[in-house]
Structure formats: C-alpha cells, structure tokens
Amino acid sequence: MATTSSRAPAATLALHVEKHVHYITTLDTAKDTLSYHLSEHLRINGVYWGLTALHLLGHPEALPRDETISFVTSCLQPCGGFSSAPGHDAHLLSTVSAVQILATIDALDTIDTTLVAKWVAGLQQEDGVFAGDEWGETDTRFLYGALNCLSLLGKMELIDVEKAVEYVLRCWNTDGGFGMAPGAESHSGQIFTCVGALTIAGRLGEIDGEMLGDWLAERQLANGGLNGRPEKLEDVCYSWWVLSSLAMIGRLGWIDKEGLVGFILGCQDEKKGGISDRPNDEVDVFHTVFGLAGLSLLGYEGLQEVDPVYCMPRSVTKRVLGN
Amino acid sequence: MDNHGVSRSDYAQSRTEEQKEKDRKKLEQYLALVSETNSKRSENDFSISSLELTSKVLKMNPEYYTMWNYRRQILLKTHLLSFDPSALEDLDAVVEATAAHHGAVIKALKEEQEFTLPLLLVFPKCYWLWNHRLWTLEQASVILSSDYAARFWKKELELVGMMLTRDARNFHGWMYRRILIREVEKLEKGSRAKGELEYTLKVVMGVGGMKNYSAWHQRSVLIPRLLNEENRDGQQRMDALEDELELIQKAITTDPDDQSLWFYHRFLVLERGEGAIAPKMPRSARLGMMEQQIEELKELLESHPEQRYILKALVLYVPALQALRKEPPSPDDEDEDDEEEEVDEAEENKQILEWLETLQRVDPMRKGRYIDLAKRIREA
Numbered sequence: 001m002a003t004t005s006s007r008a009p010a011a012t013l014a015l016h017v018e019k020h021v022h023y024i025t026t027l028d029t030a031k032d033t034l035s036y037h038l039s040e041h042l043r044i045n046g047v048y049w050g051l052t053a054l055h056l057l058g059h060p061e062a063l064p065r066d067e068t069i070s071f072v073t074s075c076l077q078p079c080g081g082f083s084s085a086p087g088h089d090a091h092l093l094s095t096v097s098a099v100q101i102l103a104t105i106d107a108l109d110t111i112d113t114t115l116v117a118k119w120v121a122g123l124q125q126e127d128g129v130f131a132g133d134e135w136g137e138t139d140t141r142f143l144y145g146a147l148n149c150l151s152l153l154g155k156m157e158l159i160d161v162e163k164a165v166e167y168v169l170r171c172w173n174t175d176g177g178f179g180m181a182p183g184a185e186s187h188s189g190q191i192f193t194c195v196g197a198l199t200i201a202g203r204l205g206e207i208d209g210e211m212l213g214d215w216l217a218e219r220q221l222a223n224g225g226l227n228g229r230p231e232k233l234e235d236v237c238y239s240w241w242v243l244s245s246l247a248m249i250g251r252l253g254w255i256d257k258e259g260l261v262g263f264i265l266g267c268q269d270e271k272k273g274g275i276s277d278r279p280n281d282e283v284d285v286f287h288t289v290f291g292l293a294g295l296s297l298l299g300y301e302g303l304q305e306v307d308p309v310y311c312m313p314r315s316v317t318k319r320v321l322g323n
Numbered sequence: 324m325d326n327h328g329v330s331r332s333d334y335a336q337s338r339t340e341e342q343k344e345k346d347r348k349k350l351e352q353y354l355a356l357v358s359e360t361n362s363k364r365s366e367n368d369f370s371i372s373s374l375e376l377t378s379k380v381l382k383m384n385p386e387y388y389t390m391w392n393y394r395r396q397i398l399l400k401t402h403l404l405s406f407d408p409s410a411l412e413d414l415d416a417v418v419e420a421t422a423a424h425h426g427a428v429i430k431a432l433k434e435e436q437e438f439t440l441p442l443l444l445v446f447p448k449c450y451w452l453w454n455h456r457l458w459t460l461e462q463a464s465v466i467l468s469s470d471y472a473a474r475f476w477k478k479e480l481e482l483v484g485m486m487l488t489r490d491a492r493n494f495h496g497w498m499y500r501r502i503l504i505r506e507v508e509k510l511e512k513g514s515r516a517k518g519e520l521e522y523t524l525k526v527v528m529g530v531g532g533m534k535n536y537s538a539w540h541q542r543s544v545l546i547p548r549l550l551n552e553e554n555r556d557g558q559q560r561m562d563a564l565e566d567e568l569e570l571i572q573k574a575i576t577t578d579p580d581d582q583s584l585w586f587y588h589r590f591l592v593l594e595r596g597e598g599a600i601a602p603k604m605p606r607s608a609r610l611g612m613m614e615q616q617i618e619e620l621k622e623l624l625e626s627h628p629e630q631r632y633i634l635k636a637l638v639l640y641v642p643a644l645q646a647l648r649k650e651p652p653s654p655d656d657e658d659e660d661d662e663e664e665e666v667d668e669a670e671e672n673k674q675i676l677e678w679l680e681t682l683q684r685v686d687p688m689r690k691g692r693y694i695d696l697a698k699r700i701r702e703a
Contacts, residue, residue: 034350037357038384087361088389135392137454174543174594175586184498185540217689218582224688230536230582232492235327253691269331282329 013265021059023273024050043085048097049289055313056292056304069107072098080119092132092142099149103320117155120146128163139180144193147200152320165203168194176211188228192241195248199309209249216242217254224259235277236267240290244308257298264291353383364393369400385442388451402431428466435459453495473510479503497537516549533574536583543590546600560601567591585632592616605653613644631686634678672700
C-alpha cells in the first residue's frame with residue numbers, strides 16, 4: 001500500500017492534457033500484454049472511461065467514431081444486452097457502458113433501442129432492485145445502471161420506477177448514507193448509485209441531504225483526497241463518487257475543493273499521462289476518467305463540464321435528455 | 324485497467340526482460356486456454372472436461388464472468404442435473420438411485436466451494452467469486468433437504484468469519500454474512516440476531532475493533548431488530564440504549580479521534596425513527612438522556628478543547644435538544660405537569676456559534692458546512 005504523501009498545493013501543479021490524451025489513445029496498443037487480456041471483461045467499460053475522459057479533455061475526435069460504433073455493436077447479443085467484449089455474455093454493466101458510449105457519440109440510432117431497453121427492464125426483480133444478468137446477482141449498482149441507461153434511451157416507462165425508488169430508500173441508513181442492499185453499511189460507491197438513481201427518478205427530495213452531506217464531507221482526509229468509508233485510505237475514484245453525490249445534493253461547498261484539486265493533480269503520471277488511485281501508484285483509465293470528472297466538477301479550467309449523475313459530458317446529457 | 328494500490332516503481336520494476344519473457348509465456352498459455360474453452364462453449368459442450376477447462380481459466384482470471392456463467396451452465400447439466408426417479412419401477416432401485424444422486428450433489432457442491440476458497444483468499448474483493456459461492460449455496464437449498472442445505476450455509480459462516488478476521492472491514496464479507504444468516508434463520512426457523520450481536524461486540528472489543536465502522540453499523544441494525552423480535556417494552560429499550568451509550572462513552576473517552584465511534588454515538592443520541600433502539604422513548608426521558616450526553620461531551624471538551632468530533636457532536640445535539648424542548652409532552656410522560664427549568668436559548672446559541680468558530684479554525688476543510696450551520700443558528 002502506498003504511503004500517503006503530504007498535500008500538494010494545487011497552484012504548483014498543472015493538468016497534463018496532451019499526455020492524458022496520448023495515454024488514453026494508446027491504451028489499445030498494449031495487446032501483447034497479459035494485463036490487456038486479463039481485463040477483457042472490462043473492455044467496453046474501458047472504452048466508456050477513455051471516451052468520456054477524452055470528451056472532458058476537449059478531444060472528442062481522438063477515438064475514431066466509426067471504430068467505436070463497430071466495436072460497441074459487435075458486443076450486442078441477441079437477447080438485447082451488451083457483453084464486455086465480443087464472445088462474452090451480456091451483462092447490465094456492459095450494457096450501461098454501451099448505451100453511454102453511443103449516447104456520447106450521438107449514435108443511439110445504430111442499435112434497436114427497444115430491444116436493449118426491454119432486456120434491461122426484464123432484469124427488474126419483484127422488490128424493485130435489478131439483477132446484473134440472468135444469474136440473478138442484485139445490487140444497487142445494477143439498479144442505478146438500469147435507470148441510467150433507460151433514461152438515456154427514453155424508455156423509463158418500461159420499468160416500475162416507484163418500486164425501484166422504494167428499494168433505494170430501504171438501503172438508506174440512519175447515518176445518512178446508503179449501502180448495497182437493505183441493512184448494508186454506507187459506502188461511497190453505493191451512495192453515488194442510490195443518490196444517482198433517486199435523481200434520475202426525480203425523487204431526491206425524499207432524503208435528508210443534511211446527514212448525508214455530513215457523512216460525505218467527512219470522507220476528505222488531510223491530504224485533500226477522499227476515502228470511500230470511515231477509516232479507509234483516500235482514492236481518486238472514491239473522490240468522484242463522493243464529490244458527485246455532494247454535487248447532486250447541492251453541497252459541494254462542504255469540502256475543501258482546492259485540496260481535492262491538488263490531490264487529483266498529484267496523482268497524475270507526468271511522464272506517460274494517466275491518473276492513479278493515489279500519488280505514485282500505477283495509472284489506469286478508470287482512475288483517469290474519474291480524476292478528470294472530479295476536476296471538471298470542481299470547475300477546473302479547460303475541462304468540459306461533467307454531468308454528476310451520469311459521469312458523461314453535460315453537453316451530451318443535455319442533448320439526449322433534453323434538459 | 325483498474326489498478327488499486329500498485330506502486331509505479333513496482334510496476335516499472337516488474338517490466339524487466341526476465342519478467343517480460345515470463346509474462347509472454349503466461350499470455351500464450353492463457354490465450355490458448357481461453358480459446359480452447361470458448362470453442363467448447365460455442366459448441367454447447369457441457370461436459371465434465373469443459374468444466375475442468377473453466378477451472379483452469381478461472382484460476383488465472385477469476386474476473387472472467389462469462390466463464391463463471393459457462394461453469395454454472397455445465398454444473399446444472401451435469402452434477403446438479405435434477406433427478407427424476409419416476410421412470411424406475413422397482414422401489415429399491417428408487418431408494419438406491421435417490422441416495423446416490425443425493426450423495427453426488429453433496430460431493431459436487433462441496434468440491435465447488437473447495438475450488439473457489441483459495442481464489443477468494445487471493446481475490447477477496449472479486450464480486451464474481453462471492454457471487455459464485457452464493458449461487459452454489461443456493462443450489463444446496465434448491466436441491467437438498469433443508470437439514471443438509473443448512474449444513475452448507477452454516478459451514479460458510481465459518482468461512483466468512485475467517486475472511487473477516489483477515490480483513491475486518493471487507494464489505495463483501497459483511498454483506499455475505501448478512502445473507503448467510505438470513506438463509507440459516509430461514510432453514511432453522513429461528514432468529515440468530517442475538518448471536519450476531521454478540522459477534523459484533525467481539526469484533527469491536529478486539530484489537531483495533533473500536534475503529535470498525537462496519538461492526539458498529541451492524542450493531543445499529545441488529546439491536547432494534549432483536550428488541551422487536553423479543554417484544555421488548557419501552558423500559559427495556561431505554562435500558563438497552565443506556566447500555567450502548569455507556570459502551571460508546573467509554574470508547575470515545577479513550578479515543579475521541581475515531582470517526583466510527585461518533586457515527587454510532589450520533590445514531591444513539593439522535594435517531595428517533597423506526598430504526599432507533601427506543602423509538603417511542605417519552606419526551607422527558609429523551610430530554611434527560613440528551614442533556615446528560617451533552618454534559619458529558621462538554622466535560623470531555625475541557626480536556627480536548629479543539630477536538631473536532633466533540634465540537635461537531637455538540638453543534639448537532641444542542642439544536643436537536645432545543646427542538647425537542649419545543650415538542651409537546653408525550654402522553655406517557657410521567658412528569659408532564661412538572662415545571663421545566665427555564666433555558667436561555669440565546670445563551671446556548673451563542674455557545675454553538677463559538678463552537679462553530681472553533682470548528683472553522685480546527686477543521687478548515689469542512690468550513691462550508693460550519694458556515695451553513697452558523698447561518699441557520701443565526702436565522703433561527
């Protein structure tokens with residue numbers, strides 16, 4: 001585990017835009033490495049992370065649109081769900097990424113959106129939550145994912161939104177946070193999914209932002225980074241889950257923004273580009289997009305505005321959702 | 324693609340020529356194995372030899388969810404295939420075949436758990452692994468009689484206990500434990516809340532356990548549940564609350580810097596909904612409890628005048644106490660007619676604002692939060 005470095009002053013660090021663009025656009029050239037193949041189950045998610053990062057960096061053209069469409073559509077399975085890569089099984093997590101990618105590059109017309117939406121809707125369970133696939137694992141991550149992609153597809157009417165909201169509220173804890181299932185402890189990742197789901201359903205008013213905001217603000221540690229749960233280490237991805245949740249409940253001002261900007265910038269690999277979980281750790285595209293999205297939400301100059309609910313460019317969600 | 328806690332220098336060092344050669348060989352082996360398994364999969368080959376292929380792939384890459392799916396398909400069509408003895412005429416043959424099938428299912432499920440155990444020890448945060456173990460247990464419930472199924476679920480409790488000893492904060496482990504308990508309770512037709520509550524106490528009293536937010540959370544869920552199950556009356560609930568307050572007070576006095584303790588303390592002092600330990604506590608008793616807690620915190624503040632968690636608790640509890648004073652007495656309040664002492668709220672507010680000033684200074688990161696609170700106090 002990396003040691004926590006002291007807080008880096010934001011003013012002395014810069015965002016290495018060109019390096020990050022280069023890092024992301026060359027990710028796919030590492031095909032001769034084991035780690036590339038071991039992560040095939042995340043391929044389509046990786047495209048979503050990379051594409052979103054490039055859009056936020058102001059380089060939407062850096063990934064060829066045609067190739068992106070052809071990769072995504074090659075992952076569409078006959079059932080209507082998308083797999084992580086050709087030859088894998090359909091899963092909700094890959095389907096959400098597929099829909100987000102196509103929405104971002106304005107290519108939803110290349111797929112049968114009704115077929116996809118019906119498959120997603122069919123994963124809703126009796127109690128309102130969603131399964132990840134036909135094997136039945138349930139989690140608030142999947143519930144959020146379903147609402148995310150169905151709203152982008154304009155097909156929310158296919159599911160029982162009321163039941164989904166009821167389920168989310170059952171995951172609400174007395175400390176203000178949310179867990180992955182009713183009774184489970186509060187966790188930043190799950191808070192993001194539950195607050196995001198409530199926001200998409202237009203039901204955020206049902207929760208007390210005061211206690212939740214307090215819990216979230218307590219995630220910030222002395223070096224400016226945020227952790228996912230009490231007594232845990234800070235991490236760039238958790239910084240995003242917490243920050244976006246604070247944004248959704250209108251309490252971004254409850255943490256030290258400058259401190260967090262400094263922390264994220266300090267996680268950049270200045271030589272080869274990319275952002276890591278903590279300073280001096282190995283970078284990856286997952287932490288790169290969430291680092292950039294965090295900076296965007298914090299108003300960092302030169303980045304495109306991000307939508308905290310979808311982690312997509314705000315210009316895209318405005319175009320697709322019409323608000 | 325998703326690195327957590329891998330240091331840049333470790334990563335760079337691992338790229339030596341020797342390592343690269345090793346990686347190349349491993350990659351070749353992996354790709355050949357995946358290709359062989361996928362060709363069997365595309366032919367809908369659900370044989371035991373394909374099951375063994377999935378074992379090899381999953382040992383190298385437990386995140387390969389499609390392989391877990393394929394593995395489950397094979398298991399359902401082989402070892403776990405449902406057995407229909409109705410075609411057998413001879414009753415003795417039915418008995419024999421049923422027993423043999425039962426034995427084979429038990430063996431297969433046991434082997435499945437043995438296969439995933441070493442993987443779980445290496446990849447304790449892999450969702451697919453926990454998920455597959457759970458699926459295996461669910462098959463036990465579907466196929467076996469409840470006493471045999473219960474043995475599988477209970478044995479799994481030992482495993483999760485061990486996993487939580489290795490990492491007492493693994494939220495997969497805690498989640499999994501709740502699922503196991505729920506199923507064991509169903510199979511045994513009885514509550515295990517009491518035993519689980521004792522378990523959380525053991526965890527928090529253990530080395531470093533006071534910092535265990537997961538265990539405190541679990542306590543906050545279990546105590547109200549147990550009290551409901553045992554049909555406890557108001558007084559018993561208040562006693563339970565007092566015991567918990569005593570436990571947490573001791574912990575806070577020992578280490579006021581521990582955030583986990585304060586979330587639990589806040590739950591005990593402020594929670595009044597259905598999830599509270601004593602939700603119907605009469606107003607007078609609640610006033611007394613809150614006043615006492617606030618007094619104890621003020622005392623603690625004297626020895627730790629800039630401790631932010633103490634200050635934070637006070638700036639939240641005192642306004643809550645003020646709001647409670649304004650509520651009408653509960654019907655079951657014994658001292659309904661007693662004159663309550665006059666309180667100088669303006670004086671209290673002045674003190675809250677002073678605490679908030681200190682908080683802004685000692686905890687500048689959350690300054691915005693304290694400014695918002697101060698604004699509300701001033702506007703009240």
